[in-house]
Structures are given as C-alpha cells and as structure tokens.
Amino acid sequence: MGRNRTNSVSHRESAAYTATKCNDPKSIELLRDFWREEGVFPIDNRGDTILHFIAIHGNVSALKLLIEERPVSGQDLKIQNKDGNTALHEAARFGQLKIVKVMVSLDSEILFERNSKGETPIYVAAAHGEKEVFAFLADNNMCDEFTMTRNDGSTVLHAAVTHECYCNAWLGVMDDEKQKHILALTLARILIKEEDWNFYANNCVENPLIQATKLASVGSPFKFSTEEPPIEKTTRGYKTLILMAWGVLWFKRVKYCVHPRLWTMKDDKNMTPKELFDQNHSNVCIEAEKAIKDLANPALILSTLLCTINFAAVFTIPGGFDDKSGLPILLSKPQYSELWMLMFFIGAALYDSVFTMGTVLSVLLSKFDSDDFYIALPIKYCTVIISVYYSTAFTVLGCVQALNVENIFMDKDVWWLVFLLMCLGWYMGLIVLDVCYIVFDYVYYLLNYSFLFKGNKHVM
Structure with a gap:
C-alpha cells in the first residue's frame, strides 16, 4: 500500500514537472491541481519546487495561472533547493526575463536572497552571460556592493570573466566570440563607481584584468592567450593580422573599463x-608580422612596376611634343579633351603607385609591437590594398584611353573591349573585397567603439 502511494506521488510529481514545459489546457489544469494541493512541495531530489521548474522553462502563462489560483507569497518565492537557489536564481540563470519581471513585481526582496555560494540573482545572471536579465536588474537600481559580490569576495566581473559568459552574438562565429566580452565591460563600469579597489591589493581575490588575460577571455577572443597559442594550419596570411588586432582591441576595452590602479598591478x-598579454601573444605577433611582410613585398614590387610604367608614359604621350613650344601636339588638335583624360588617368595611377610604395615602406619599418596591431597596421593594410587596386585600374584605363587618342578604335565596334573592362573591374573588386572584408569589419567596429566611448572618463 505504501509502495503504491509512493509510486502515485512520484508519478504525479513527474507529470507536474512535464506540465511546466507546456501551455496546453491539459497541462495547465494539471498544474492548477498540483499547486492547489501541494503548493511549494519539492518535486525532485534536488529540492526544486514547481516554481523552480516554471522559472527554468520560462512558462509565464503557468506562473500567472498559479498566481490567480492561489497568491504566490514572498515566502513561496524564497524557497531554496539544495544548492540554495530560489526560483528567481533559476530564472536568472536561464535568462527568463519575463519570469524575472513577474517575480520581482511580486516581491522585490527576493533579489537579495543568496544561494549556498552567496550568489544573488543578479550575480547569477552575470555569471551565465544573461545580459538582458542583468540589464533589467541593473536598470531597476538592483546593483550595489551587496548584490554584486558573493561570500568569497568575488564580484560579478570575476564571474563573467571566469565563465567566459558575455553573450550577444552578431555576425557568425568570430563575432560570437568577440561579443562575449560586452557584458564584462558593462559590469566593469558599474563596479568602478562603488568598488573599493584597495580590496585587490590587500586580499587574495585576483585583479580581474589579469584574470581575464590569463583565461583568454579578454586578451584574445580567439583563444590565443594561452601559454602556447595554437595557431591552426588554416590560419595564415591576413587572418593572423586580424586575430592579433581583435586580441589587442578586447584587451584595451577591458583595460579602460577597470580602475587605472589595476593597470600596473602585478600577479603572482x-x-x-x-x-602577460604580450608574453601570451608573442607567437601570434610573430606569425602576424611574417604574414604582413609576405603581403607587403609583392605589393611593393607591383606598385614600383606600375610607378615606372606610368612615369615613362608621361613623357611618351601619343602625338609627341612640339619642337618649338615643348607642349603636346594634340593640345592644339580636336583630340585635346581625350588627351587631358589620358593625362588624368596616368597622373592618378602614378600618384596611387607612389602612395602605395610609401605606405608599404611604412609597414615594413613598423616595430610590430602589440599596440601597432590596434589601429596602425589594420589601417595601413586596407590602404595598401585599396591604393594598389586604384593604381592598377587607372593604369588600365590610361592604356585604353591612349589607344582611343591614337584613333585605334575609330569606326570599329569595340563593345567587346568595354565588356572585358567591366568584367576585369568586377573581378578585381571581388578580390579586394575578399582580402579586405574582415579587416574592414574590424576597422568599422573600432571606429564605432571609439565614437561610442568618446565621452567616457577613461578614453583610449
């Protein structure tokens, strides 16, 4: 008889658990009956109540139904499982923002409940990267020294760094990695306002900037801050440049979001x-330097060749020069407008070639410190690629215009040449886009970040 009753209760608890995930009428009715008869009685061996599972699954309609059936008191919401977590802790951990809003509206005091580790709901939200929940609690003035730390003195910034939970993916795998750090920055700004930074000098809790660098959470969002950065065989060329650039960017973002006193503090x-960042990124920096030089040398050769061609073309224009005046003969002919167009193409190609050579030499003479990968080298890389593209394009156009000045195309159908030039320009444009897109994306993000944080106290 006792066994049958135990099996019946176990089956009912299992059914109630399953119902917390559903919104169909049968499940709603089952939850209503269970809530009316059992209330906050634990339904598993971890001590979780029906409110815990509703919070985990984000079943807002079920929670509102229970409130209508029998008011949920503050004591009900403060019931803890064996880990000390309340239903609000679970809602924060799984990012169930709607559940959080309903529970906070019922009793705001539950925000100060701590689990067995001393973690408050806002701390749990930060540790698990639930940015929306954290932002909601922060916007409602739920952030203070009491709620942002746990028993061992760790802050929410430590939690976010340790668990690498920063959320908010944007544009695929690479952007998913880099956006993990956004929450850490939000937390840092909040902590700076009220944090006693002497704590890190006098206690065993580690400087979060050093901790982040060690864990590869800030020093490199691509996991290159380990002692032996594992560069894959497929990661070559300009990719190593952009990986190093992202690493420096995220390190600086966290650096300027923590108190300046932490910048010079040392670890064990x-x-x-x-x-520590420079040491852990030494291999990546060397690979990136080698990749940039490998790209710069062909660009220097090509730009020098184009410069030589266009410089010679200036003194060998079609029609020659007048022996008396020294001016081009075609200036006094009907083709003078075509001649001016030719000179424009040659001059533009010559200027772009010289500009490319200067930029490439600037790249080759760089110190290749980690800070160079932040702004200077990515900008120079894009500049070299674009200037080579334009110098090549203007050289081709100058060649075609020279043939036009010589009346080579007169009374001839040259549609095929126009089509060929369009295809060539389109193909070259695709090449430029392919080799520059990732760097353009980085520069675009860098500029947005610079303007976004322009008014901050700690600027870059």
Whole structure:
C-alpha cells in the first residue's frame, strides 16, 4: 500500500514537472491541481519546487495561472533547493526575463536572497552571460556592493570573466566570440563607481584584468592567450593580422573599463596585465608580422612596376611634343579633351603607385609591437590594398584611353573591349573585397567603439 502511494506521488510529481514545459489546457489544469494541493512541495531530489521548474522553462502563462489560483507569497518565492537557489536564481540563470519581471513585481526582496555560494540573482545572471536579465536588474537600481559580490569576495566581473559568459552574438562565429566580452565591460563600469579597489591589493581575490588575460577571455577572443597559442594550419596570411588586432582591441576595452590602479598591478609571477598579454601573444605577433611582410613585398614590387610604367608614359604621350613650344601636339588638335583624360588617368595611377610604395615602406619599418596591431597596421593594410587596386585600374584605363587618342578604335565596334573592362573591374573588386572584408569589419567596429566611448572618463 505504501509502495503504491509512493509510486502515485512520484508519478504525479513527474507529470507536474512535464506540465511546466507546456501551455496546453491539459497541462495547465494539471498544474492548477498540483499547486492547489501541494503548493511549494519539492518535486525532485534536488529540492526544486514547481516554481523552480516554471522559472527554468520560462512558462509565464503557468506562473500567472498559479498566481490567480492561489497568491504566490514572498515566502513561496524564497524557497531554496539544495544548492540554495530560489526560483528567481533559476530564472536568472536561464535568462527568463519575463519570469524575472513577474517575480520581482511580486516581491522585490527576493533579489537579495543568496544561494549556498552567496550568489544573488543578479550575480547569477552575470555569471551565465544573461545580459538582458542583468540589464533589467541593473536598470531597476538592483546593483550595489551587496548584490554584486558573493561570500568569497568575488564580484560579478570575476564571474563573467571566469565563465567566459558575455553573450550577444552578431555576425557568425568570430563575432560570437568577440561579443562575449560586452557584458564584462558593462559590469566593469558599474563596479568602478562603488568598488573599493584597495580590496585587490590587500586580499587574495585576483585583479580581474589579469584574470581575464590569463583565461583568454579578454586578451584574445580567439583563444590565443594561452601559454602556447595554437595557431591552426588554416590560419595564415591576413587572418593572423586580424586575430592579433581583435586580441589587442578586447584587451584595451577591458583595460579602460577597470580602475587605472589595476593597470600596473602585478600577479603572482610579478607581471602586469600588459606584460602577460604580450608574453601570451608573442607567437601570434610573430606569425602576424611574417604574414604582413609576405603581403607587403609583392605589393611593393607591383606598385614600383606600375610607378615606372606610368612615369615613362608621361613623357611618351601619343602625338609627341612640339619642337618649338615643348607642349603636346594634340593640345592644339580636336583630340585635346581625350588627351587631358589620358593625362588624368596616368597622373592618378602614378600618384596611387607612389602612395602605395610609401605606405608599404611604412609597414615594413613598423616595430610590430602589440599596440601597432590596434589601429596602425589594420589601417595601413586596407590602404595598401585599396591604393594598389586604384593604381592598377587607372593604369588600365590610361592604356585604353591612349589607344582611343591614337584613333585605334575609330569606326570599329569595340563593345567587346568595354565588356572585358567591366568584367576585369568586377573581378578585381571581388578580390579586394575578399582580402579586405574582415579587416574592414574590424576597422568599422573600432571606429564605432571609439565614437561610442568618446565621452567616457577613461578614453583610449
């Protein structure tokens, strides 16, 4: 008899658990009956109640139904499982924003409940990367020194860094990695306002900037901050440049969001965050330097060749020069407008070629410090590619215009040449887009970030 009753209760608890995931009439009716008879009685061996599972699954309609059936008191919401988590802790952990809003509206005091580790709901939201829940609680003035720390003194910034939970993916795998750090920055700004930074000098809790660099969460969003950065065989060429650039960018973002006192603090190995970052990224920096030089040398040769061709073309224009005046003969002919167009193409190609050579030499003479990968090298890389493209395009157009000045195309159908030039320009444009897109994306994000944080106290 006792066994049958135990099996019946177990079956009912299992059915109630299943019903918390559904919104169909049968499940709603089952939840209503269970809530009316059992209330907040634990339904599993972890001590979770029906409110815990409703919070986990984000079943807002079920929660509102229970409130209508029998008012949910603050004591009901404060019931903890064996880990000390309340239903609000679970809602925060799984990012169930609607559930959080309903529970907070019922009793705001549950925001200060701590689990067995001393973590409040807002701390749990930060640790698991639930940005929307964290932002809601922060916007409602639920952030203070009490709610943002746990028993061992760790702050929400430590939690976000340790668990690598920063959320908010944008544009695929690479952007998913880089956006993991956004929440850490939000937390840092909040902590700076009220945090006692002497705490890190006098206690065993680690400087979050050093901690982030060690864990590869800030030093490199692509996991290159380990002691032996594992560069894959497929990661070559300009990709190593952009990986290094992202690493420097995210390190600087966190650096300028923590208190300046932490910038020069040293870890147990007597290293500052910057020294640790440079050490852990030394292999990546070397690979990126080699890749940039491998790309710069062909660009220098090509730009020199184009410069030589266009420089010679200036003194060998069609029609020759007048022996008396020294001016081009065609200036006094009907083709003078075509001649001016030719000179424009040659001059533009010559200027772009010289500009490319200067930029390439500037790249080759760089120190290739980690800071160079932040702005200078990505900008120079894009500049070289674009200037080579334009110098080549203007050289081709100058050649075609020279044939036109010589009346080579007179009374001839040259549609095929126009079509060929269009195809060539389109193909070259695709090549430029292919080799520059990732760098353009980085520069675009960098500019947005610079303008976004222009008014901050700690600027870059």
